[in-house]
Amino acid sequence: MRKAAPAGPAVMNRPSLLTGLLLIGIGLAFFAWKVWGYDLPVVPDDPEGLWRVELVITVRGAGERGSVRAPLPSSGPGQIVYDEHSAADRLRFEIRREEGQRTGIWRGRLRDIHEISHGFQVQLSGARMEVPGGRVEGPPADILRLYGGPTPRFPADAPETFAVLESLSLPPPAEVTARLRSIFALVNHEIEDAEQASEDALIVLANREGSERGKAGLLVTLLRAAGIPARPVTGLWLQRGTPVTEASWAEAWVGDQWVPLSPSLNFFGRLPEELLVLHAGSFEGVTAVGAEAISYRYHALRERLSPEELAALMMPPNPLLQALSLYRLPVATQAALRALLLLPLGALFMAMFRNLVGLPTYGTFLPVLIAFALRDFPLALGLGLVTGVIGVGVLGRLVLERLRLLMVPRLSILMCMVVLAVTALALLGGTTENRNLFAGVLFPIVILTMLVERFSIVLAEEGTREALVRGLYSLVVVAAIYPVFQSRTAEHLMFGFPELVIAVMGWLVLIGAYTGYRVTDLVRFRAFGSRWREAS
Amino acid sequence: MSIARALREAGVLGINRRNASYTLRWNPRGLHPGVDDKLQTKRLCEQAGIPSPKLLAVARHHFELRELSRSLMRLEDFVLKPARGAMGNGILVVRGREGERFVGPGHRPLALDDLTYHAASIISGLYALAGQPDQAMVEERLRVHPTLAEIATDGVPDIRVIIYRGVPVMAMTRLPTRRSGGRANIHQGAVAAGIDLRTGRTAHAVLEGRAVARHPDSGHNLMGREIPGFAALLEIAVRAGDASQLGYVGVDLVLDANRGPVILEMNARPGLAIQLANRKGLLPRLDAVDAWWKPHRSLEERVAFGASLGASRAK
Numbered sequence: 001m002r003k004a005a006p007a008g009p010a011v012m013n014r015p016s017l018l019t020g021l022l023l024i025g026i027g028l029a030f031f032a033w034k035v036w037g038y039d040l041p042v043v044p045d046d047p048e049g050l051w052r053v054e055l056v057i058t059v060r061g062a063g064e065r066g067s068v069r070a071p072l073p074s075s076g077p078g079q080i081v082y083d084e085h086s087a088a089d090r091l092r093f094e095i096r097r098e099e100g101q102r103t104g105i106w107r108g109r110l111r112d113i114h115e116i117s118h119g120f121q122v123q124l125s126g127a128r129m130e131v132p133g134g135r136v137e138g139p140p141a142d143i144l145r146l147y148g149g150p151t152p153r154f155p156a157d158a159p160e161t162f163a164v165l166e167s168l169s170l171p172p173p174a175e176v177t178a179r180l181r182s183i184f185a186l187v188n189h190e191i192e193d194a195e196q197a198s199e200d201a202l203i204v205l206a207n208r209e210g211s212e213r214g215k216a217g218l219l220v221t222l223l224r225a226a227g228i229p230a231r232p233v234t235g236l237w238l239q240r241g242t243p244v245t246e247a248s249w250a251e252a253w254v255g256d257q258w259v260p261l262s263p264s265l266n267f268f269g270r271l272p273e274e275l276l277v278l279h280a281g282s283f284e285g286v287t288a289v290g291a292e293a294i295s296y297r298y299h300a301l302r303e304r305l306s307p308e309e310l311a312a313l314m315m316p317p318n319p320l321l322q323a324l325s326l327y328r329l330p331v332a333t334q335a336a337l338r339a340l341l342l343l344p345l346g347a348l349f350m351a352m353f354r355n356l357v358g359l360p361t362y363g364t365f366l367p368v369l370i371a372f373a374l375r376d377f378p379l380a381l382g383l384g385l386v387t388g389v390i391g392v393g394v395l396g397r398l399v400l401e402r403l404r405l406l407m408v409p410r411l412s413i414l415m416c417m418v419v420l421a422v423t424a425l426a427l428l429g430g431t432t433e434n435r436n437l438f439a440g441v442l443f444p445i446v447i448l449t450m451l452v453e454r455f456s457i458v459l460a461e462e463g464t465r466e467a468l469v470r471g472l473y474s475l476v477v478v479a480a481i482y483p484v485f486q487s488r489t490a491e492h493l494m495f496g497f498p499e500l501v502i503a504v505m506g507w508l509v510l511i512g513a514y515t516g517y518r519v520t521d522l523v524r525f526r527a528f529g530s531r532w533r534e535a536s
Numbered sequence: 537m538s539i540a541r542a543l544r545e546a547g548v549l550g551i552n553r554r555n556a557s558y559t560l561r562w563n564p565r566g567l568h569p570g571v572d573d574k575l576q577t578k579r580l581c582e583q584a585g586i587p588s589p590k591l592l593a594v595a596r597h598h599f600e601l602r603e604l605s606r607s608l609m610r611l612e613d614f615v616l617k618p619a620r621g622a623m624g625n626g627i628l629v630v631r632g633r634e635g636e637r638f639v640g641p642g643h644r645p646l647a648l649d650d651l652t653y654h655a656a657s658i659i660s661g662l663y664a665l666a667g668q669p670d671q672a673m674v675e676e677r678l679r680v681h682p683t684l685a686e687i688a689t690d691g692v693p694d695i696r697v698i699i700y701r702g703v704p705v706m707a708m709t710r711l712p713t714r715r716s717g718g719r720a721n722i723h724q725g726a727v728a729a730g731i732d733l734r735t736g737r738t739a740h741a742v743l744e745g746r747a748v749a750r751h752p753d754s755g756h757n758l759m760g761r762e763i764p765g766f767a768a769l770l771e772i773a774v775r776a777g778d779a780s781q782l783g784y785v786g787v788d789l790v791l792d793a794n795r796g797p798v799i800l801e802m803n804a805r806p807g808l809a810i811q812l813a814n815r816k817g818l819l820p821r822l823d824a825v826d827a828w829w830k831p832h833r834s835l836e837e838r839v840a841f842g843a844s845l846g847a848s849r850a851k
Binding site for chain 2: 408515516517526529
């Protein structure tokens with residue numbers, strides 16, 4: 001008697017389905033028109049740490065044969081070098097490779113003034129080397145031969161160096177890392193930084209002050225004396241807003257790799273992303289033979305699209321699209337809109353979590369707002385912050401409970417507590433120089449106060465377990481939405497193509513009209529699937 | 537997704553569908569205050585001559601608290617609750633006095649101060665659905681009918697009937713346990729036992745989503761208990777549903793030892809766990825009601841049709 005098969009209720013009514021699809025269609029059509037019709041870039045063309053560096057050398061000669069040498073960077077840990085080009089100005093240019101390092105050599109008769117240049121692009125990402133603890137293998141023979149012995153520049157066999165090592169009472173030779181650390185600490189802490197001070201290792205040691213290069217040289221010298229192969233490194237410090245400067249540091253051979261360290265720039269076992277390695281193995285910069293005078297200069301430009309370029313790129317030759325482009329707006333308005341236009345995406349995610357998955361969370365948009373507020377934080381730190389502040393708040397509320405205060409003043413006191421907690425975090429951030437914590441001051445406090453209150457009510461009314469479970473789900477949703485707000489691609493997409501908000505609305509219509517089961521329905525009623533029989 | 541298929545075959549109603557096809561469609565927002573606010577519910581019931589717990593005192597503002605505590609002083613036992621509380625939150629049952637002190641849930645002694653503070657929190661909106669200012673109300677404490685009292689621990693068991701377009705479609709009783717702290721709230725560990733609409737007998741029971749046959753505290757058998765006067769109870773539930781004007785409503789009643797069925801509250805977004813307690817999906821019954829429905833069906837007709845729904849599905 002039953003009908004053939006339970007067709008099942010339609011999961012969505014037709015008008016909603018059509019409305020949703022229509023909106024998605026409109027949004028995507030507009031988007032597609034801009035992307036394919038006018039070639040607007042879909043991903044932001046503005047990678048971090050991309051630089052264009054140019055070395056310009058001017059030499060003057062009196063007609064003798066001579067040469068100019070300059071260290072050239074190679075791709076390696078933390079940097080990719082590409083798109084090189086040279087202008088040799090009547091000289092013959094060649095690149096020589098030695099010990100994995102590259103040197104540019106310009107040869108010829110040096111007559112009058114030659115303007116030589118060498119330019120390249122480099123992508124800097126920083127590098128982090130694992131420094132093995134405990135005992136490590138000794139260095140291979142060729143490394144030891146090349147970088148283990150004394151040289152005039154690094155007089156590792158001088159009695160002064162041995163005297164210093166003696167006074168350090170170093171761990172046994174096999175514990176390379178421990179030895180490395182104590183020698184590094186000595187140079188880092190006990191030798192003052194002084195820009196004009198000597199570059200000579202022994203003078204630096206005697207005066208207890210040295211330049212960046214002097215301290216690095218002393219470090220190399222002491223390391224070699226202690227049996228750890230070490231070599232000097234030269235490079236460039238590239239930072240937005242500051243002129244490019246030459247930098248010197250050291251590398252020590254630990255286990256099976258070179259570990260960068262600098263007693264002046266304060267790094268150990270990592271390469272800051274501002275540093276470009278030009279040459280490892282010597283402090284030699286640009287030098288000339290047979291010239292009467294030489295001068296050189298590095299120029300560095302952060303390779304990025306200027307706002308104008310980007311705007312021009314995002315402004316297709318179509319009056320309608322130009323009129324609608326947000327890139328026409330003043331920059332400050334743009335910044336606000338960039339953030340604002342991400343919210344629909346967050347809301348879309350939220351709707352998915354609530355209506356398709358069915359996760360219970362605190363508040364409807366609270367997770368979205370928290371994820372939004374955490375935009376400038378590393379996620380783990382941000383979630384830790386939220387949890388910590390809520391912990392403080394909930395404890396405070398338990399105490400307040402005894403005073404039997406009315407709700408609004410009580411909430412206000414809670415907010416004061418939250419403010420104090422955030423302030424304490426900021427102080428902490430200030431002292432530990434952790435800028436991320438410091439940025440916590442901007443954390444929207446009201447949101448947290450509401451969260452404290454909601455958490456406490458659920459805690460009291462439905463028990464610890466429910467409160468924690470719901471809190472956990474809220475954090476899960478925050479963590480899931482967080483990457484959306486973090487993504488520069490998403491920001492670029494939503495700002496450059498605001499019509500996508502219409503598509504998002506379409507998706508929301510579809511989600512809103514979805515009357516099928518949520519994931520949590522399936523879990524809740526799973527007994528209908530199988531387990532009824534056994535119980536009765 | 538074999539589970540999804542099984543649910544669809546059993547006609548289980550999911551949250552999205554409940555919201556879209558039933559509560560949003562049949563319960564216009566304008567009618568919600570009538571059930572969200574228990575004072576208004578009480579008024580509706582009184583106008584329709586439907587029994588509900590006696591109202592002993594109300595405090596709408598903080599300055600009325602003194603008056604409220606004076607009334608409490610004169611009372612032996614009562615229930616203090618928010619007018620717009622959600623999910624049974626903020627309900628405080630006082631079961632007697634020991635000299636100056638009141639006896640709260642779990643025989644916890646309570647001072648008058650505690651009660652006043654609780655009332656103040658209620659007025660501030662702590663337990664209200666959306667945190668808006670609320671009213672604290674004091675009601676008579678109902679005496680649970682012995683049939684149900686026997687299988688409930690330490691609290692007031694209630695009976696939930698879902699009324700769809702004036703027809704009772706499913707019912708269950710919620711039995712407090714020690715675990716639920718005396719509250720008839722399934723999420724907090726109360727037992728839910730489905731009631732066969734035709735016979736008025738409990739048929740199945742679930743605890744935390746798992747089938748149980750006996751009460752976890754007392755060990756009493758939960759199956760086949762007949763709810764006394766169930767037909768009358770259904771009738772009262774349907775009349776309350778009519779008074780609310782909602783098309784899809786959960787009516788909560790308490791079976792009082794002396795007064796019989798009494799309307800406790802109504803819910804414009806009744807939960808779906810009732811399907812687990814009955815081991816039946818709601819959808820086939822809702823569809824049957826839609827197919828059968830005509831304007832001006834009499835009360836008796838509708839109750840009888842509801843009972844037949846239980847029968848046709850019992851097999």
